Amino acid sequence: MRIGLFAVGRLKSGPEKDLVARYLDRFAKAGSAVGLEFTRVAEVGESRASNAETRKREEAAMLLKSLAEGSVLILLDERGKALDSEAFAKLLGGYRDQGKRELTIAIGGADGLDPSLYDRADATLCLGKMTWPHQLVRTLIAEQLYRAVTILSGHPYHRV
């Protein structure tokens, strides 16, 4: 199963970008053993529309345009469901075992994600109840994707 990230907001050079690259690189190397492949980060700049509703609608349209047909869609939102790392790995492994070919994980911009996306989404997950900036969210989810691969492959990176 191919996994990609969709993110509103550009990630400038710096520690967050380095960390995202480090974990996605590890994911790419370890993923093939468990049938998971990382595709890309589809990054779009924030809409410049003057009102938040319009900005979110425009950003949602870009997400839907970049979404492969039939892709599983997971939204990241602080109001979403909290999973521990094993449950997240199980969720990914479950989609893979159902024969899903594509999975996209979406991160919103400063205004969050458009309400219309929640009906299309297969799951809405949180990374804790606190609100994180999109740069850190990318880092956190990249690490959790790598951790999920190590859990699915039985690699000792993940210890509880």
Ligand SMILES: C[S@@+](CC[C@H](N)C(=O)[O-])C[C@H]1O[C@@H](n2cnc3c(N)ncnc32)[C@H](O)[C@@H]1O
């Ligand atoms: C700065 S936050 C936007 C907050 C916005 N006020 C809202 O209501 O969603 C940018 C994006 O980071 C992600 N995000 C921030 N905190 C998160 C958390 N605790 N769990 C999951 N995703 C989070 C979400 O995708 C969010 O759209």
